[in-house]
Structure formats: structure tokens, C-alpha cells
Amino acid sequence: MPAPPSTPILFSFPSSAELCDALAEFVVKAQREAIEKKGRFSVAISGGSLPKQLNALISHPGVKWDKWQVFYADERVVPLDHPDSNHKLCTDELFSKVPIPKKNIHTIDPTLADDLEELSDAYEKELIHEFAQKDSARFPIFDLILLGVGPDGHTASLFPGHSLLTEEDRWVAYIEDSPKPPPKRVTLTYPVINHAARLAFVASGVGKADTLHSVLDEPERGLPASRVRPVYPGQLYWFVDEPAVSKVEFPRTPFKL
Numbered sequence: 001m002p003a004p005p006s007t008p009i010l011f012s013f014p015s016s017a018e019l020c021d022a023l024a025e026f027v028v029k030a031q032r033e034a035i036e037k038k039g040r041f042s043v044a045i046s047g048g049s050l051p052k053q054l055n056a057l058i059s060h061p062g063v064k065w066d067k068w069q070v071f072y073a074d075e076r077v078v079p080l081d082h083p084d085s086n087h088k089l090c091t092d093e094l095f096s097k098v099p100i101p102k103k104n105i106h107t108i109d110p111t112l113a114d115d116l117e118e119l120s121d122a123y124e125k126e127l128i129h130e131f132a133q134k135d136s137a138r139f140p141i142f143d144l145i146l147l148g149v150g151p152d153g154h155t156a157s158l159f160p161g162h163s164l165l166t167e168e169d170r171w172v173a174y175i176e177d178s179p180k181p182p183p184k185r186v187t188l189t190y191p192v193i194n195h196a197a198r199l200a201f202v203a204s205g206v207g208k209a210d211t212l213h214s215v216l217d218e219p220e221r222g223l224p225a226s227r228v229r230p231v232y233p234g235q236l237y238w239f240v241d242e243p244a245v246s247k248v249e250f251p252r253t254p255f256k257l
């Protein structure tokens with residue numbers, strides 16, 4: 001029988017600044033271990049407030065930007081320079097400020113926007129190119145996937161009650177009716193998310209308190225963020241500030257790398 005998923009590890013910080021510093025150390029450690037093992041670091045990044053929360057990486061001396069292979073955990077189907085684009089957000093907040101080669105950032109192809117099936121297939125091929133030659137596993141094993149949580153408990157572009165929650169085969173799927181605008185998006189699916197070596201949710205602010213209570217204390221409700229349960233030996237971490245977990249009973253773990 002496969003080993004059950006390990007329990008999430010919840011790190012809570014007094015302030016958002018401390019959270020960001022700790023998150024940077026965590027990302028650098030994941031990067032270091034991945035490079036030692038295979039010479040590169042595969043990471044998937046979400047949109048929303050997350051890219052800004054990675055800002056302590058900009059001046060971190062341990063980051064080997066040329067070894068990063070960046071994908072998007074989800075992306076809005078808009079031109080890459082559109083204000084709604086997660087790629088634009090990450091570029092503005094992070095990539096424009098660091099020496100990462102452009103070819104290491106894997107974007108969707110917005111010229112395929114009229115056919116989301118084709119667009120998500122093309123993005124899946126981009127992943128296959130990165131992962132399939134190296135691993136014989138059925139799903140890619142990201143070194144790290146960074147996720148946010150929305151007020152309804154969604155993560156990436158996996159929304160409550162949506163048929164994508166039960167997708168078992170595809171690596172990348174699309175949605176045309178996202179309740180969070182814009183409506184057209186692509187997203188990594190649970191099989192991909194749950195095969196990552198490390199996953200981290202990042203959430204800050206009192207506005208997340210009710211949601212985090214539901215996600216962490218009431219997993220039986222099955223909100224999309226609660227369905228992130230990495231396959232052994234993958235590990236899920238939460239990086240939050242105290243206001244965000246002010247209603248959460250789930251036990252905290254003192255932060256250490």
C-alpha cells in the first residue's frame with residue numbers, strides 16, 4: 001500500500017516581512033538540494049499576492065537564477081503583457097530584477113487563446129519537454145510548487161465544485177468559467193500538484209483567517225486547497241502570518257530549515 005501523505009507543516013510568522021524572509025530561505029534550500037541532485041531547479045509559481053512575497057529572493061546571494069526552470073501553477077489566458085497576466089506580474093515583481101535567462105521562464109502561448117484545448121496541450125508539451133526525458137514517472141515531479149489560497153478556498157485555478165477537481169490524467173487543464181476574473185485560465189492539475197517534492201502555500205493578512213480555518217481545520221469539507229495532499233515523500237508547507245491564522249487551531253511548527 002502506498003504511504004499516506006504526510007501531515008502539512010504550518011509555519012506562522014509575526015509579520016509579513018518575516019514570512020517573506022523565511023520563504024526566501026526555504027526556496028533557496030529547495031533550489032540548492034535540487035541543483036545538487038540534478039543540476040537544475042523546477043518551480044511553479046502562482047499569481048495573486050505570491051510574486052510580491054518572493055521579493056526577498058531578489059537580493060539573496062544564494063539564488064542561482066540560471067538553474068531555474070519556471071512554470072506557472074496557473075495562468076490567465078490573456079496576452080503576456082496584459083495587466084491580468086501572472087507572467088507579467090512575476091516579471092514586474094521579480095524576473096525583471098534578477099538575472100534569469102528568458103528561455104528558463106515557460107509561458108503559455110497566448111496566440112492559441114481561441115482554442116484553450118490547444119493552448120493547454122501546448123503548455124503540457126512544454127512540461128513534457130522539461131520533465132519527461134529525465135523522469136520516467138507518470139507525472140512531473142516539480143522541485144517546488146508555490147500556491148496561494150482564494151477566499152472560497154480555491155488554489156491555482158482549481159475552484160470549489162468545478163469538474164477540474166477530479167481530473168486524473170491531464171497535466172494542464174483549462175477553465176472558461178473561472179469565478180475569479182478573468183474567466184479563461186489554464187492550471188496545473190492535482191496529479192501534478194500532488195506529485196511535487198515540496199509544496200508551499202503562502203497566505204497573509206486577516207482577510208484569509210476564515211478561509212484558512214476551513215482549509216486547515218476542516219479538511220473534510222474538501223475545499224480545493226485542502227485537496228493538496230502530496231504523494232509520499234512529497235511535503236506540504238504553509239507560510240502564513242499570524243493574522244492569517246488567527247482563527248486556525250491546526251498546530252504550528254517553529255520555523256527551521
Ligand SMILES: O=C(O)[C@H](O)[C@@H](O)[C@H](O)[C@H](O)COP(=O)(O)O
Pocket residue numbers: 046047048049050074075076086147148149150151154155156157180
Ligand atoms: O488568480 C491566480 O492567478 C491564482 O494563482 C490564484 O490561485 C491565487 O493564488 C489566489 O487567488 C490567491 O490570491 P491572493 O494571493 O491575491 O489572495
